Amino acid sequence: MKNNQLEDSRILSDQLDKYVDRVVLVAGFVHKKRILGGITFINLRDRHGLIQIVVEEKAEVEKLRGLQIGTVLEVKGTVFKEVRAPGGYEIHQPEIKVIVAIENEPPIEIDKPLSHKSENLDTLFDYRAIGLRNINEANIFRVRASLLREIRNYLIEHDFIEINTPKLVGGAAEGGAEVFKLDYFGKEATLAQSPQLYKQIMVGVFERVFEIGPAFRAELSATTRHVSEVTMLDVEIGFINEHNDVLNLIQDMLYSVLVKVYDKENKILKQLNAPELILTKEFPRFTMAEIHEMYQKNTKVDVSQELDLTPDEEKWICDYAKKKLNCEAVFATGLPQSKMKFYHMKGDNNQTRSADLLFRGIEISTVPQREHRYEVLVEQMKLAGVDPDSSGFASYVSAFKYGLPPHGGFGFGIDRLTEKVIGLHNVKEAILFPRDINRLAP
Amino acid sequence: MKNNQLEDSRILSDQLDKYVDRVVLVAGFVHKKRILGGITFINLRDRHGLIQIVVEEKAEVEKLRGLQIGTVLEVKGTVFKEVRAPGGYEIHQPEIKVIVAIENEPPIEIDKPLSHKSENLDTLFDYRAIGLRNINEANIFRVRASLLREIRNYLIEHDFIEINTPKLVGGAAEGGAEVFKLDYFGKEATLAQSPQLYKQIMVGVFERVFEIGPAFRAELSATTRHVSEVTMLDVEIGFINEHNDVLNLIQDMLYSVLVKVYDKENKILKQLNAPELILTKEFPRFTMAEIHEMYQKNTKVDVSQELDLTPDEEKWICDYAKKKLNCEAVFATGLPQSKMKFYHMKGDNNQTRSADLLFRGIEISTVPQREHRYEVLVEQMKLAGVDPDSSGFASYVSAFKYGLPPHGGFGFGIDRLTEKVIGLHNVKEAILFPRDINRLAP
Numbered sequence: 001m002k003n004n005q006l007e008d009s010r011i012l013s014d015q016l017d018k019y020v021d022r023v024v025l026v027a028g029f030v031h032k033k034r035i036l037g038g039i040t041f042i043n044l045r046d047r048h049g050l051i052q053i054v055v056e057e058k059a060e061v062e063k064l065r066g067l068q069i070g071t072v073l074e075v076k077g078t079v080f081k082e083v084r085a086p087g088g089y090e091i092h093q094p095e096i097k098v099i100v101a102i103e104n105e106p107p108i109e110i111d112k113p114l115s116h117k118s119e120n121l122d123t124l125f126d127y128r129a130i131g132l133r134n135i136n137e138a139n140i141f142r143v144r145a146s147l148l149r150e151i152r153n154y155l156i157e158h159d160f161i162e163i164n165t166p167k168l169v170g171g172a173a174e175g176g177a178e179v180f181k182l183d184y185f186g187k188e189a190t191l192a193q194s195p196q197l198y199k200q201i202m203v204g205v206f207e208r209v210f211e212i213g214p215a216f217r218a219e220l221s222a223t224t225r226h227v228s229e230v231t232m233l234d235v236e237i238g239f240i241n242e243h244n245d246v247l248n249l250i251q252d253m254l255y256s257v258l259v260k261v262y263d264k265e266n267k268i269l270k271q272l273n274a275p276e277l278i279l280t281k282e283f284p285r286f287t288m289a290e291i292h293e294m295y296q297k298n299t300k301v302d303v304s305q306e307l308d309l310t311p312d313e314e315k316w317i318c319d320y321a322k323k324k325l326n327c328e329a330v331f332a333t334g335l336p337q338s339k340m341k342f343y344h345m346k347g348d349n350n351q352t353r354s355a356d357l358l359f360r361g362i363e364i365s366t367v368p369q370r371e372h373r374y375e376v377l378v379e380q381m382k383l384a385g386v387d388p389d390s391s392g393f394a395s396y397v398s399a400f401k402y403g404l405p406p407h408g409g410f411g412f413g414i415d416r417l418t419e420k421v422i423g424l425h426n427v428k429e430a431i432l433f434p435r436d437i438n439r440l441a442p
Numbered sequence: 443m444k445n446n447q448l449e450d451s452r453i454l455s456d457q458l459d460k461y462v463d464r465v466v467l468v469a470g471f472v473h474k475k476r477i478l479g480g481i482t483f484i485n486l487r488d489r490h491g492l493i494q495i496v497v498e499e500k501a502e503v504e505k506l507r508g509l510q511i512g513t514v515l516e517v518k519g520t521v522f523k524e525v526r527a528p529g530g531y532e533i534h535q536p537e538i539k540v541i542v543a544i545e546n547e548p549p550i551e552i553d554k555p556l557s558h559k560s561e562n563l564d565t566l567f568d569y570r571a572i573g574l575r576n577i578n579e580a581n582i583f584r585v586r587a588s589l590l591r592e593i594r595n596y597l598i599e600h601d602f603i604e605i606n607t608p609k610l611v612g613g614a615a616e617g618g619a620e621v622f623k624l625d626y627f628g629k630e631a632t633l634a635q636s637p638q639l640y641k642q643i644m645v646g647v648f649e650r651v652f653e654i655g656p657a658f659r660a661e662l663s664a665t666t667r668h669v670s671e672v673t674m675l676d677v678e679i680g681f682i683n684e685h686n687d688v689l690n691l692i693q694d695m696l697y698s699v700l701v702k703v704y705d706k707e708n709k710i711l712k713q714l715n716a717p718e719l720i721l722t723k724e725f726p727r728f729t730m731a732e733i734h735e736m737y738q739k740n741t742k743v744d745v746s747q748e749l750d751l752t753p754d755e756e757k758w759i760c761d762y763a764k765k766k767l768n769c770e771a772v773f774a775t776g777l778p779q780s781k782m783k784f785y786h787m788k789g790d791n792n793q794t795r796s797a798d799l800l801f802r803g804i805e806i807s808t809v810p811q812r813e814h815r816y817e818v819l820v821e822q823m824k825l826a827g828v829d830p831d832s833s834g835f836a837s838y839v840s841a842f843k844y845g846l847p848p849h850g851g852f853g854f855g856i857d858r859l860t861e862k863v864i865g866l867h868n869v870k871e872a873i874l875f876p877r878d879i880n881r882l883a884p
Contacts, residue, residue: 010681027681029646029845047601047649070646070845100814102845121839129837130844141647145604152594159489162587164673164856166624166875167609167656170882180610182633185660185672185879191624191633198875201884204471204512205574205583207489213655214609228626231606239452239469350602372542395571395884402572403471403512403544414606420857433608433640437627440612442645442837 013049016089019079026051027089027099029133032111033064040064040398043086043111044073045135052085053094063096069110070133072100110134113271120422121428128433128442139268140430144418146265148212150257151233151414158253160208160235165198167191167214170392178218180228180396191216194411195234196343197396200370203238203407204399210235212414222437224426229435236409243345243353243369246408247331250357250367251283254329261421274422275360278355280327287334291317307336315361331355331367342384345371357410360420365412372407374400457492458531461521464655468493468533468740469541470576472513474553475506484505485528485553486515487577494527495519505538511552512575514542524540552576563870564878570875570884581710581753582872588707590654592643592699593675593856600695602650602677607640609633609656620660622670633658636853637676638785639838642812644679645849646841652677652858664879666868669857671877678851682812683788685795685811688850689773692799692809693725696771703863717802722769727797729776735760749778757803773797773809783825799852802862807854816842 011024028046035041040055042064053075055061075093108123110133122225124131132138152162168189180191195211202209211234219226235247264275286294292303295313298320303310309317309332311382322328333355338350345368347353354368371377377400381388388397418430428434433442453466470488477483477707482497484506495517497503506513507762524622550565552575566573574580594604610631621632637653653676661668672718679691704711704719728736734745737755741763745752751759751774752879764770775797782794789795796810813819819842823830860872875884 007681027847029847068844072845072847099847100845102843104843106844107840127840129643129646129841132644138647141605142603148604149594149598156591161584163583163874164589164656166671168658168671168877168882180624180626181715182622184622184882185662187882189882201571202574202874204571205580214606214611220627229608229610239449391883395558398549398569399571401544401546402510402548403514403542405469405471405514405541432605432644435608435610438628440610440631441833442627 003088013044013046013051013087015048015366016051016079016087016091020081020089021078023076023078024167025074025076026053027074028072030067030069030073030102031133031135033067042073044075045133050086050135051075052082052087052090054092055094057093060094060096062238063098066103067098068102068105070104070106070130072102073097073432074099106130119149121426125428125434125439125442126155127293132432136272137238139272140418140422140424141432142268143261143265143272143274143422144414144430146261147257147417148414149363150260150264150424151253152210152212153237153252155208155210155258158208160205160210160237161202161212163195163199163202163206164213165195165202165211167216178220180216180218193217194232196411197393199234199236199409200343200404201396201399203236204402204404206236207405220437222243224428227431227434227436229428230416231414231431233414234409234411236407240369240403240406240408242406243347243355243367243408246367246369246410247285247355247357249327250365250410251281251331254357254359254367255279255281255283258421264297269422272422276323278326280325280329283327283329283331283357284321284325285331286317288332288336289334291332294320307338309356309358309363311362314358314363318358326358330358332358332363335366341368342380342386343370343377345369353408357412359417360423362416362420364416364420365410367408367410369406369408372400372404379419455486455488455493455529456740457490458493458521458529458533462523462531463520465518465520466533467518467586468495469516470504470514472509472511472515472544473575473577474508475511484515486517487575492528492577493517494524494532496532496534497536497538499535502536502538504608505540505855507546509540510544510547512544512546512572513540513549514538515706516541516545526837527882548572563868567870567876567881567884571842574631574850574874578714581714582860582864583874584710585703585707585714585716585857585864586872589860589863590701590856592702592706593695594652594654596695596698597650597652597677600650600680603644603648605637605644605648605651605653607634607637607653608657620763622658622660635659637675638853639835641676641678642785642846642849643838643841645823646846649680649847662879664758665872669873669876669878673856673873674853674856675856676851676853678849680847680849682811682848682850684848685789685797685809685850688809688811688852689727689797689799692807692852693723693771693773696799696801697721697723697725700863714864720764720768720770722767725769725771725773725799726761726763726767727773727775730774730778730810731776733774736762749780749803750796751800753804754797756800756805760803770802772800774800774805774823777808783810784822784828785819787811796850799854801859802865804858804862805853806858806862809850809852811848811850814842814846 028044031045032043042053044051074097076093077091082090108127215232321330345353356363357365470486473487474485484495486493516539517536519533524532550569657674763772787795798805799807857872
């Protein structure tokens with residue numbers, strides 16, 4: 001970028017190798033400070049990593065006296081190769097300019113490999129504004145940003161149009177119970193739990209749409225899975241022939257995105273001890289009945305009375321597919337109609353035309369064909385206790401009355417995907433400032 | 443994409459030129475139907491445009507009897523060149539398969555060049571789910587998606603990390619009055635008016651961040667400018683030398699994005715009668731005092747008592763710069779401190795270190811350097827009546843206490859930018875499902 005004055009002359013931590021024996025200007029935050037026999041070693045953190053600075057001259061050492069982690073410096077000095085320094089290079093004979101002097105010690109340590117344990121998240125989030133300066137904490141959100149980028153790139157390349165739909169809606173759009181309500185100029189509004197109705201309407205406009213945005217759920221549970229605000233990817237595609245087209249879309253997207261993210265963020269993922277990616281282009285597909293049978297045969301646990309997969313079965317089948325079929329993503333097909341939403345399409349044998357996508361032990365998305373036939377949809381809404389004539393649904397229903405093609409779609413949490421990609425233990429670890437029943441700050 | 447069955451064989455409207463004299467499969471919505479002397483002409487709408495289908499054979503004409511706009515068809519037929527057809531090609535000897543038969547006439551016309559007038563927006567939004575099927579209405583949102591894509595591409599190329607910050611916050615984060623409040627598990631929460639505090643915190647982590655997401659304002663006014671839910675771009679950059687670095691960033695970004703969008707969406711923008719883009723790489727910069735003086739000299743209107751620019755002055759200076767300086771974007775610098783927020787940095791002469799960016803007659807963004815010095819910030823908060831120790835601000839203030847570099851940033855509405863790029867008259871025309879004091883549906 002033109003005209004950004006500091007950037008015109010500043011070198012970043014991962015560019016030092018190009019400047020050996022030359023004088024460069026670097027800038028960043030003091031990330032670590034050690035004093036050894038009159039020499040001060042500074043690890044300076046910039047947006048690409050760490051730079052070791054060796055301060056020997058007395059006047060320069062003096063400038064740093066009493067200054068703590070977080071102090072902002074500009075440093076001019078000569079680049080030397082040094083295998084023991086982070087990145088393999090360090091700066092000697094520095095001329096230091098203190099931009100912001102920090103004299104308060106930070107409330108938590110930020111220079112350890114991992115800043116938090118999953119069992120002590122409250123401390124993590126209480127000091128989140130500072131704790132994120134830990135390089136590995138920050139790296140979680142680099143991976144997340146990378147997932148967002150590659151998902152969008154994939155969808156845009158495949159002719160999907162990005163939309164933004166309202167988060168303030170009249171009434172609980174999908175008839176759910178756990179919604180946040182608020183006063184909207186004297187009327188009752190709710191916070192959208194998903195863009196479900198809007199993305200289906202938009203199939204009649206663009207055929208293929210996606211949205212990435214917040215969704216809100218007044219979850220009363222306090223578990224590792226529950227948060228009240230999530231970042232959702234929502235995708236909808238029209239002119240499909242059958243529900244397998246939707247399965248193929250999410251399969252192709254996820255394969256493409258994960259391979260790219262693992263490639264581009266390879267170094268970061270290793271630092272985070274993320275599991276290796278084990279994925280085939282086609283994900284194994286099993287019916288629920290097959291999974292029940294295989295699980296029961298292998299574990300001797302009786303699941304014959306379960307309609308849905310148990311959490312243990314989800315883990316088991318992903319593990320099985322990973323070991324035997326070289327793929328840690330699995331489709332569970334043949335879902336029972338008892339699990340069905342009114343906008344899903346029924347299939348044969350009391351099943352729906354959909355599948356659950358499991359990845360690394362948990363369900364990350366349900367992937368259904370929608371019911372696009374006006375009369376059938378209205379019937380299903382009534383059976384579900386949803387009034388198709390109510391103001392919250394009139395526009396939705398009109399999209400079908402005036403023609404929607406066979407279509408399907410899916411949604412999943414970006415938070416959840418980030419959690420599973422990195423191998424975190426709690427979805428909140430993948431959210432910058434999470435919200436749950438006990439937490440509304442920072 | 444592999445395995446999407448229809449897409450493997452389907453041809454889109456803008457690919458017909460490659461298939462002259464060959465039999466192709468197309469699919470879409472009946473967009474227009476005319477009967478002339480026993481021949482039925484169908485305009486079929488797919489996601490890339492219109493396909494004219496000439497139906498002469500009696501059995502095929504019969505299939506279409508009574509079917510209305512919105513009917514979903516798959517058509518096999520032979521491609522012919524025909525200059526009078528939309529796109530220059532049409533399909534003869536069709537074999538028609540009715541996928542979804544629609545017998546209800548749509549409540550509004552969708553095959554006109556423009557589906558709405560700015561003075562009749564209520565009808566537009568009441569029937570929004572159908573009205574968006576008008577190709578020009580939809581094109582507004584193609585331009586919008588294009589702006590989103592190019593903005594993200596620019597920022598990612600320039601090393602900005604995408605973040606998602608919470609929309610449920612405790613207390614009115616910026617101390618504003620017009621906030622939506624809700625019950626959050628027994629506590630009071632508000633809907634975020636902007637990610638201001640979070641993006642500044644994140645400068646301490648990534649130096650450069652951006653977010654695109656909803657922001658909520660309980661606007662009591664019902665004007666062409668006011669909506670209660672907007673889609674905001676927010677950008678923050680650290681390690682600046684002075685506030686001109688921030689001006690240069692938004693200038694460079696906007697120039698790059700607009701040139702690309704005008705190039706890629708050239709055809710659509712012409713169909714929408716969007717104004718031609720008149721922009722120089724460097725936007726003219728005038729102080730408020732200079733604008734007051736120039737305006738007064740040229741119009742004889744006395745604005746000497748105005749602290750801020752009047753709406754007429756904003757229009758006038760953009761017009762002036764467009765005609766005389768070949769640029770319809772202008773910075774108004776030297777803003778008075780009376781306009782300042784607590785997180786802005788003061789400058790000399792009772793001014794702030796910031797500017798307003800005007801584009802095509804209105805302010806689209808305020809572009810300030812932030813106050814990054816802990817003690818000064820706390821002082822400014824107190825003066826503004828904001829308690830730095832309160833739970834809503836404690837984390838924010840801690841980011842400064844433990845070190846933030848000089849930084850600045852800006853935010854603007856994607857809705858507003860889309861409106862101005864296309865030359866619409868009301869920001870709501872650039873929002874799929876707008877929300878205002880009178881509208882919470884669809």
